[in-house]
Amino acid sequence: MELFFQQVLNGLTLGSIYGLVALGLTLVYGILHVPNFAHGALYMVGAYVSYITMVDFGVNYWVAMLLAAVAVAALAVLCERLVFNPLRDAPPIHDKIAAIGIMLFLEALVQMQWGAEFRRMPTPYTEILDIAGMTIPAQRVLIIAGAFSLMAVLHLFLKKTMTGSTIVAMAQNREGAFLVGIDANRVAMMTFAISGALAAVGATLFAPINLVYPAMGHLLIMKAFVIIILGGMGSIPGAIVGGLIIGFAEAFGGFYISTDYKDIIAFALLVVILSIKPTGLFSKGVH
Amino acid sequence: MLKIHNLTKRFGGLAAVNNVSIEFEANKINAIIGPNGAGKSTFFNLVAGAMAPTEGRIEYQGMDITGMACDRIARLGIARTFQTTMLFDQSTVLDNLIVGHRLRTQSRLWDVIINSKRLRDEEKKCRARAQEVLDFVGLSHIGHRITADISQEEKKRVAFALALATDPELVLLDEPAGGINPEETENLAALIRKMVDHGVTVCLIEHKMDMIMSLADKIMVIDHGEKIAEGTPDEVKNNPLVIEAYLGSDEDAAA
Amino acid sequence: MNALTKISNFFMTPAMKIVMIVAALLFPFVAGNEYQIYVMALAFVWAIAVYGMNIITGLCGQLNLAHGGFFAIGAYTLAILTVDNGWAFWPAFIAAGAVGAILGFLVGVISLRLKEHYFAIFTLCVGFIIYLLLDKWEELTHGALGIINIPAPSGFGLVDFTETTPFYYLALAFMVLSIWLASRIAHSLLGRTFLAIRISDDLAASLGINLMRNKVLAFVLSTTYASVAGALYAGMVRFIGPAEAEVTHTFDMITYLLVGGIGTLMGPLLGTLAITWLTQSLQFLEEYRMIVFGPMLVVLVIFFPKGVVGSFLSWRGRRLAAAHDASQTKEKAASNASSNKPSAASTQEAGNHA
Known part of the structure; x- marks a missing residue:
């Protein structure tokens, strides 16, 4: 039974990080219809910014997280301005290739600067908590609490603020949004900024129980894509629920089936689901 | 030629096309008009097989084609054009048209590998047909141009030609005169009439009222997915329901 | 002129x-050393795979991100059959092509029901599944260790393909064959059918083209090309590991394709050769080549989406059209204009019916 709860905890940890990363991806997709293959690289850059500021400059964990969020948000906006905006009306294949180009560039750049070796990110929260007879590392609690409070903040932002509701309006109806005079450029930059910041925070939360290296975003971005296809491209609740589904499937699959193949579970799920329903589980319709 | 019985298409709870029945006669110009978002394009997509209807039946030359796939419907003789002309910008106008007759050919990969006689004959046939339809729409003088370099009106004509290359009996034209000037619109109307004179039945969606009123033999008006009127241009023009539908929206009333 | x-x-x-x-x-006679011949032969092998990618992505417009995976499947099929099962090279080579085609068919039937972004994402995942399987399925693939001592193609006692120069000619022969077939396809009705799908699914379907059948055919052709290239690669390098299936290879191939000109006939060859030699001459780039290639991809799709060959072709097309127009007007002036000229005819035609 205890092992079972351990897996529940694992699933929650994985699921909340997946959800966070998928949220950024789904926001960008919903509003700009760009499948941002570079999103995993943004996540990776976020981890490196936190790592460097903490280890080399001795900055506090939370300050480092904030710095990473700001830096990656700026980087994401830069990508939008320089790359995705000029490609708005290009054939659909072009923005995907450009996104891949950005991803390759960022990875190579980080690798040149800091090498390909694996690094462990320090965290001030190393104690092991003992809750109801279960041993739980504090960082995991932090991940789950952090991720879900960020999702709550994002929800409030989208629902309660003017900018937020503009973003939602544009996600639901792009043409309509233009008609009522929404500044599409501003919304696009805002969306990229939010998505970048989410990735950076996710990375800073997750990296201490994982490793930091240039290719760390690869697997994650693919899983995030699986999640937003499951959850319906562009759907915010879909990203969170999808994240949790994949998180739990991996935790339990890895434990009860095979750790070797746990990374395949998400993709196998995708193959099965898309074979049965080509538009995803919760999609509102084909885009 | 085309009989529509109680056609309905719902998206979620919303009916984009609601219980529409109509009959289009052969060798006539049939028009569908209505305010923006009235369900005209959805209606076209249903007839062309791009979507399956929720309810109702579509009968083409006595054959039930409801829910049939797009490509099969095309082979039965229904061709269409789209609101935005889609052409391959990087090749010549003539090259764009050759594929139009592909559906009347049989060659497969094996023919390609061995360069069979069938393939060579069929390629000749497709090229000849492309030249023919290019002549028909009056563009044979620009067949060698790169498609990216021709005017908007010429692109519209190429799109017509491409549809004609499939040897259709019924052609669906989705806003053929969108984005071109009045003089070009008149030339295009003449071309549409020429198509009908050559035995093709035309069904079109259009916003330009003066064009429709002078061109169409029969008009169907839809609003909010429902048919509110059908008849000759004169009948439709004086129908109070139609006037109301048009005044109710920000569209110009029939000129 | x-x-x-x-x-x-x-x-x-x-x-x-x-x-x-x-x-x-x-x-080979003018090359400075054997290494250059080797590099060229390797470039030819990659070019074969890039031609495959050009069929599904360039002609048919579907961005297949599992292409590197199918290259690896070809390489592994050959390696497993020869090293572990004692097959001779050429039967294993044919089997590698067949496995690529069959798996391509299976993946294609599922993935090609998806459109645009979904297809790209799905194939990215398929590529990754292939990588994971090669890495983890140790009983079959030897896992992370990879497979060594793969035999070179058998020369039936006439030639020795372990030597660089004979292998160079073998690779050249296969590449010429690949280009020949690709050109046949591109210029035929089949190629035009693929191209119609690239313009738009809706347009192609409205022209009576069966989307699924044609897309699957293009996909199977492309995976067969990839796995044949992979099998040749295994016979050349003689050692393979899971890294062959890494998604970066797919991205390399996209770069080759874009530089040369996507959807063109000579583009894949030109792009592959250009980038291979560029990378070779800038040795320090090898590891960090993506610092240059990444931004290059972005700049290419924004400013030069047609690539070298594509830009050349449209430039030439415009020139020819202009020349044609010029000669027509000259003719017209000479014969002092007649009502038979097509442009005049069309306005008359329209006028008659107005």
Whole structure:
């Protein structure tokens, strides 16, 4: 039974990080219809910014997280301005290739600067908590609490603020949004900024129980894509629920089936689901 | 030629096309008009097989084609054009048209590998047909141009030609005169009439009222997915329901 | 006709093909050392795979991100059959192509029901599944250790393909065959069918084209190309590991394709050769080549989406059209205009019916 709860905890940890990363991806997709293959690289850059500021400059964990969020948000906006905006009306294949180009560039750049070796990110929260007879590392609690409070903040932002509701309006109806005079450029930059910041925070939360290296975003971005296809491209609740589904499937699959193949579970799920329903589980319709 | 019985298409709870029945006669110009978002394009997509209807039946030359796939419907003789002309910008106008007759050919990969006689004959046939339809729409003088370099009106004509290359009996034209000037619109109307004179039945969606009123033999008006009127241009023009539908929206009333 | 047009015409003549083939045949004699021949042979092998990618992505417009995975499947099929099962090279080679085709068919039937972004994402995942399986399925693939001592292609006692130069000619022969088939397809009704799908699914379907059947055919052709290239690669390098399936190889191939000109006939070859030699001459780039290639991809899709060959072709097309128009007007002036001229005819036609 205890092992079972351990897996529940694992699933929650994985699921909340997946959800966070998928949220950024789904926001960008919903509003700009760009499948941002570079999103995993943004996540990776976020981890490196936190790592460097903490280890080399001795900055506090939370300050480092904030710095990473700001830096990656700026980087994401830069990508939008320089790359995705000029490609708005290009054939659909072009923005995907450009996104891949950005991803390759960022990875190579980080690798040149800091090498390909694996690094462990320090965290001030190393104690092991003992809750109801279960041993739980504090960082995991932090991940789950952090991720879900960020999702709550994002929800409030989208629902309660003017900018937020503009973003939602544009996600639901792009043409309509233009008609009522929404500044599409501003919304696009805002969306990229939010998505970048989410990735950076996710990375800073997750990296201490994982490793930091240039290719760390690869697997994650693919899983995030699986999640937003499951959850319906562009759907915010879909990203969170999808994240949790994949998180739990991996935790339990890895434990009860095979750790070797746990990374395949998400993709196998995708193959099965898309074979049965080509538009995803919760999609509102084909885009 | 085309009989529509109680056609309905719902998206979620919303009916984009609601219980529409109509009959289009052969060798006539049939028009569908209505305010923006009235369900005209959805209606076209249903007839062309791009979507399956929720309810109702579509009968083409006595054959039930409801829910049939797009490509099969095309082979039965229904061709269409789209609101935005889609052409391959990087090749010549003539090259764009050759594929139009592909559906009347049989060659497969094996023919390609061995360069069979069938393939060579069929390629000749497709090229000849492309030249023919290019002549028909009056563009044979620009067949060698790169498609990216021709005017908007010429692109519209190429799109017509491409549809004609499939040897259709019924052609669906989705806003053929969108984005071109009045003089070009008149030339295009003449071309549409020429198509009908050559035995093709035309069904079109259009916003330009003066064009429709002078061109169409029969008009169907839809609003909010429902048919509110059908008849000759004169009948439709004086129908109070139609006037109301048009005044109710920000569209110009029939000129 | 000026000099530029003459030169551009020369590039399109059969004579040009002969010049290129002769140059390729003579290359080993003028190459400075054996290493250069080796690099060239390797580039030819990659070019075969890139031609495959050009069929599904360039002609048919579907961005297949599992292409590197199918390359690896070809390499592994050959390696497993020869090393672990004692097959001779050539039967294993044919089997590698067949496995690529069959798996391509299975993946295609599922993935091609998806459109655009979904298809790209799905194939990215398929590529990754292939990588994971090669890495983890140790009983079959030897896991992370990879497979060593793969035999070179058998020369039936006549030639020794473990030598670089004979292998170079073998790779050249396969590449020429691949280009020949690709050109047959591209210029045929089949190629035009693929191209119609690239313009738009809706348009193609409205022209009576069966989308699924044609897309699957293009996909199977492309995976067969990839796995044949992979099998040749295994016979050349003689050692393979899961890294062959890494998604970066797919991205490399996209770069080759974009530089040369996506959807064009000579583009894949030109792009592959150009980038391979660029990377070779800038050795320090090897590891960090993506610092240059990444931004290059972005700049290419924004400013030069047609690539070298594509830009050349549209430039030439415009020139020819202009020349054609010029000669027509001259003719017209000479014969002092008659009502038979097509442009006049069309306005008359329209006028008659108005």
